[in-house]
Amino acid sequence: MAATEASGAAQDEYDVIVLGAGPTGENLADRAHAAGLSTVVVETELVGGECSYWACMPSKALLRPVTSRAEAGRVPGLKDAVAGPLDAPAVLAHRDAVTSYWKDDGQVRWLDSAGIDLVRGHGRLAGPRRVVVDGERVLTARHAVAVCTGSRPVLPPVPGLAEARPWTSREATSAKSVPGRLVVVGGGVVGVEMATAWRALGSSVTLLVRGDGLLPRMEPFAGRLVAEALAEAGAYLRTGVEVREVRREAPGGPVTVVLDSPPGPGGPGGTPRDEIVADELLIATGRAPRTDDIGLETIGLSPGSWLDVDDSCRVTGVTGGWLYGVGDVNHRALLTHQGKYQARIAGAAIGARARGVPILETDPWGAHAATADRRAVPQVVFTDPEVASVGLTAAAAERAGYRTRVVDHDLGAVAGAFLYADGYRGRARMVVDLDREVLLGVTFVGPGVGELLHSASVAVAGEVPLERLWHAVPSYPTISEVWLRLLESYRG
Numbered sequence: 001m002a003a004t005e006a007s008g009a010a011q012d013e014y015d016v017i018v019l020g021a022g023p024t025g026e027n028l029a030d031r032a033h034a035a036g037l038s039t040v041v042v043e044t045e046l047v048g049g050e051c052s053y054w055a056c057m058p059s060k061a062l063l064r065p066v067t068s069r070a071e072a073g074r075v076p077g078l079k080d081a082v083a084g085p086l087d088a089p090a091v092l093a094h095r096d097a098v099t100s101y102w103k104d105d106g107q108v109r110w111l112d113s114a115g116i117d118l119v120r121g122h123g124r125l126a127g128p129r130r131v132v133v134d135g136e137r138v139l140t141a142r143h144a145v146a147v148c149t150g151s152r153p154v155l156p157p158v159p160g161l162a163e164a165r166p167w168t169s170r171e172a173t174s175a176k177s178v179p180g181r182l183v184v185v186g187g188g189v190v191g192v193e194m195a196t197a198w199r200a201l202g203s204s205v206t207l208l209v210r211g212d213g214l215l216p217r218m219e220p221f222a223g224r225l226v227a228e229a230l231a232e233a234g235a236y237l238r239t240g241v242e243v244r245e246v247r248r249e250a251p252g253g254p255v256t257v258v259l260d261s262p263p264g265p266g267g268p269g270g271t272p273r274d275e276i277v278a279d280e281l282l283i284a285t286g287r288a289p290r291t292d293d294i295g296l297e298t299i300g301l302s303p304g305s306w307l308d309v310d311d312s313c314r315v316t317g318v319t320g321g322w323l324y325g326v327g328d329v330n331h332r333a334l335l336t337h338q339g340k341y342q343a344r345i346a347g348a349a350i351g352a353r354a355r356g357v358p359i360l361e362t363d364p365w366g367a368h369a370a371t372a373d374r375r376a377v378p379q380v381v382f383t384d385p386e387v388a389s390v391g392l393t394a395a396a397a398e399r400a401g402y403r404t405r406v407v408d409h410d411l412g413a414v415a416g417a418f419l420y421a422d423g424y425r426g427r428a429r430m431v432v433d434l435d436r437e438v439l440l441g442v443t444f445v446g447p448g449v450g451e452l453l454h455s456a457s458v459a460v461a462g463e464v465p466l467e468r469l470w471h472a473v474p475s476y477p478t479i480s481e482v483w484l485r486l487l488e489s490y491r492g
């Protein structure tokens with residue numbers, strides 16, 4: 001059946017209704033359809049969601065030239081060829097192409113070819129199994145409604161901030177020109193990636209962090225190495241500061257950020273009163289669920305809350321068990337690949353329940369139990385150096401009560417790294433569960449480590465015994481030889 005644009009819909013009753021066509025909604029619809037269920041997706045903006053247009057894809061299009069140039073600049077014989085600045089207009093133009101110029105025709109064609117209907121508009125629940133689109137079109141679901149509405153950026157309650165119309169991740173990934181001076185608030189993933197990108201594109205960047213370092217949820221050496229590299233790139237980092245007030249006198253004019261901290265020496269635009277003046281301000285302080293206006297109150301749930309789900313992603317406390325919350329909206333792991341993973345699991349569970357399968361495989365690692373989104377979440381931060389981690393950090397493993405041993409290795413000391421770049425700097429850590437002798441977590445920091453990560457994901461999710469990992473021989477001379485060094489250190 002052809003993807004249906006709002007009014008000319010062929011039917012109003014489906015087996016499954018999917019609210020939101022981000023990466024999670026698309027994959028959920030695909031899995032439900034593959035299970036033989038008629039499926040419709042409701043989308044209020046662009047099919048492809050945040051990831052395709054204002055998050056993963058445009059941000060990585062901005063960062064790829066940055067990391068490529070940095071890496072080439074460390075290769076003897078190649079350094080001089082990349083000595084100049086980035087061609088910012090060309091980078092921005094490529095970013096525009098990567099987002100298909102913020103048009104979703106390609107993704108709509110995919111839905112169409114997959115036999116999934118599309119209804120454009122804002123969907124709201126209107127009681128059990130009913131969704132009303134733009135107040136007009138009523139859809140009913142025989143089996144399930146899956147809420148895949150994602151998340152949006154949060155603005156902290158700082159006086160003057162909203163009025164100053166700061167950049168959020170949306171503007172930071174879609175801006176058409178390079179601001180002269182950019183202040184970034186927040187030292188999480190969006191903060192460090194966007195500080196890296198815009199600094200390399202030519203902005204004077206000041207990164208304001210209220211804690212004592214960057215990437216606080218990762219191993220401490222990750223934030224330290226990224227902070228060192230940002231400083232070397234000319235960005236200015238201030239830790240232990242809070243934004244007290246923001247002022248922008250005229251739309252499009254400079255913005256003043258007033259800090260709640262002892263006066264510092266001042267970065268670009270810094271003044272003795274500890275105010276920073278910039279051309280743009282990016283707020284990267286986390287996300288809120290897009291559940292404030294989806295009719296949750298009509299089924300007894302609280303609007304604006306993250307959806308509490310079981311491991312099959314079924315929302316808890318809903319009579320009849322017909323409601324699912326998948327992807328960012330359930331707050332289990334706010335990453336595209338984890339949303340897609342949950343969609344595969346939830347889609348299988350919806351299909352099995354629709355077929356009347358009496359007992360689902362809901363034990364950890366079962367076909368109907370999202371498990372990796374708690375125990376083996378991989379993430380790559382695309383900065384220079386890259387940070388790639390999976391599973392638990394040493395601190396998180398200790399908090400969880402495991403008996404652990406932490407093994408570290410200097411990534412720059414393996415032969416592959418020596419060849420990869422002059423003065424390669426990086427570090428690797430594995431966190432071992434001493435009782436089972438399997439890995440709980442692995443972190444790599446260094447140029448190019450993003451592509452190493454899946455080896456660690458396989459080891460952590462597969463709970464591969466270390467004595468078997470000893471037989472997984474890394475090729476010489478690759479950076480993967482760090483696996484051998486880590487295991488040698490562990491075995492002594």
Ligand SMILES: Cc1cc2nc3c(=O)[nH]c(=O)nc-3n(C[C@H](O)[C@H](O)[C@H](O)COP(=O)(O)OP(=O)(O)OC[C@H]3O[C@@H](n4cnc5c(N)ncnc54)[C@H](O)[C@@H]3O)c2cc1C
Pocket residue numbers: 019020021022023024025042043044045046047048049050051054055056057059060121122123124148149150151169173190290293294326327328329333334335336337338339
């Ligand atoms: C700057 C940035 C960079 C990122 N980079 C990465 C990365 O490199 N790798 C990674 O894995 N993750 C990355 N993420 C996270 C990633 O973007 C999210 O985890 C992912 O987009 C979540 O997918 P989703 O489908 O759950 O939600 P979304 O992508 O947010 O999609 C939700 C969809 O639902 C629609 N919708 C909402 N409400 C309604 C409604 N009432 N009716 C109809 N439709 C509705 C929205 O319009 C949207 O299309 C990044 C995030 C940001 C902000």
Ligand SMILES: NC(=O)c1ccc[n+]([C@@H]2O[C@H](COP(=O)([O-])OP(=O)(O)OC[C@H]3O[C@@H](n4cnc5c(N)ncnc54)[C@H](O)[C@@H]3O)[C@@H](O)[C@H]2O)c1
Pocket residue numbers: 156185186187188189190191193208209210211216242243284285286287334335379380381382
């Ligand atoms: N490469 C990737 O995988 C990638 C890239 C970007 C974003 N993402 C995902 O998107 C999500 C959102 O990223 P994010 O960076 O916005 O959120 P985040 O939660 O990763 O980081 C937000 C940071 O802001 C800080 N903060 C909160 N309130 C603050 C305040 N009032 N003042 C100063 N600092 C404050 C927090 O302590 C935290 O360190 C994350 O879950 C992330 O995993 C992933």
